Amino acid sequence: VTPVGKLEPVEIGGVVVSSVSLFNEDFIREKDVRIGDRVFVERAGDVIPYVVGVIEEARDGDEKPIEFPRECPSCGSKLLKLPGEVAWRCINVSCPAQVVLRLKHWGSREAMDIRGLGDATAKALHERGLAKDVGDLYYLTVKDLLRLPGFALRSAMNLYEAIQGSKNRGLSRVLYGLGIRYVGLTTARKLAEHVKSVWDLKEISLEQLASVEGIGEVVARSIKEFFSRKENLKVIEKLERAGVKLSAEDRVGPLKGKVFVFTGTLRCCTREKARRIVEGLGGVFANSVSSRTDYLVVGEQPGKAKLDKARKLGVKMINEEDFLDMVGDYGDIDIAPQTSLF
Ligand SMILES: [Zn+2]
Numbered sequence: 001v002t003p004v005g006k007l008e009p010v011e012i013g014g015v016v017v018s019s020v021s022l023f024n025e026d027f028i029r030e031k032d033v034r035i036g037d038r039v040f041v042e043r044a045g046d047v048i049p050y051v052v053g054v055i056e057e058a059r060d061g062d063e064k065p066i067e068f069p070r071e072c073p074s075c076g077s078k079l080l081k082l083p084g085e086v087a088w089r090c091i092n093v094s095c096p097a098q099v100v101l102r103l104k105h106w107g108s109r110e111a112m113d114i115r116g117l118g119d120a121t122a123k124a125l126h127e128r129g130l131a132k133d134v135g136d137l138y139y140l141t142v143k144d145l146l147r148l149p150g151f152a153l154r155s156a157m158n159l160y161e162a163i164q165g166s167k168n169r170g171l172s173r174v175l176y177g178l179g180i181r182y183v184g185l186t187t188a189r190k191l192a193e194h195v196k197s198v199w200d201l202k203e204i205s206l207e208q209l210a211s212v213e214g215i216g217e218v219v220a221r222s223i224k225e226f227f228s229r230k231e232n233l234k235v236i237e238k239l240e241r242a243g244v245k246l247s248a249e250d251r252v253g254p255l256k257g258k259v260f261v262f263t264g265t266l267r268c269c270t271r272e273k274a275r276r277i278v279e280g281l282g283g284v285f286a287n288s289v290s291s292r293t294d295y296l297v298v299g300e301q302p303g304k305a306k307l308d309k310a311r312k313l314g315v316k317m318i319n320e321e322d323f324l325d326m327v328g329d330y331g332d333i334d335i336a337p338q339t340s341l342f
């Protein structure tokens with residue numbers, strides 16, 4: 001929320017100025033700008049004119065201090081100021097003042113990749129009251145879309161298909177698309193490695209979240225705030241009801257359901273990498289041999305206990321080459337670790 005000061009119109013450099021930027025609450029406090037003040041205004045280039053200072057001598061005592069709103073002027077949702085920031089922000093995912101931006105972001109290539117949901121379309125959807133939040137997109141019919149300016153049957157059908165076709169983009173893209181402050185693509189991917197579903201972020205504690213590598217306290221707080229707002233949860237429910245997949249991709253791959261245990265050193269990779277390969281390809285990585293174990297992968301200097309147990313239980317033992325054969329070309333795919341905090 002950016003405060004704007006209204007002025008008695010004044011001409012500066014050939015342009016009539018009637019509103020000025022007050023930047024943020026700190027700026028207002030620092031300059032002690034009050035309602036009714038006479039102020040110095042500067043205008044440079046195309047930048048919105050701003051207040052340089054207050055003419056204190058011109059005060060007559062009727063000036064009123066500015067009370068910065070704690071609720072969004074557009075939707076009434078409680079504003080949030082994160083540590084280290086000066087701006088008060090509305091984090092309501094269905095805030096009318098932000099609908100166009102949020103629709104556009106949701107449809108962007110890195111998020112849900114909805115072709116045809118650009119600036120103009122997002123704006124038109126908002127103006128015609130067809131989409132108040134990203135959840136509404138999935139309930140639009142071809143008939144609805146035909147109401148958009150410049151849309152004919154073909155283009156309406158294309159957009160409809162693009163929206164419906166975006167339901168399975170995966171957890172990290174959904175998290176990114178929601179437009180949570182500080183949750184960019186990289187952070188969204190990191191989160192998707194640690195939770196199984198969008199809903200997990202509602203349940204997870206601030207401490208747990210902050211302890212995830214690369215997340216930290218500020219990002220964690222932003223996420224927890226986002227999921228503490230009923231308005232936001234409603235939109236997520238709407239998405240879920242529409243069939244948008246909010247959970248991690250089911251792991252299907254050549255190792256699906258197979259339980260692997262490793263012993264000794266591998267030349268190809270660390271134990272951690274081996275775990276990621278197994279889990280990334282749908283297998284299960286276990287630390288000890290049991291009757292459930294399908295394969296014991298034997299590296300250099302294997303542990304005697306694991307070997308003995310595998311022999312006793314009749315677990316199939318393979319060497320590193322056998323393992324890499326099973327992995328095949330999948331070895332160099334982008335394999336996401338599937339550790340879960342739950
Ligand atoms: Zn708002």
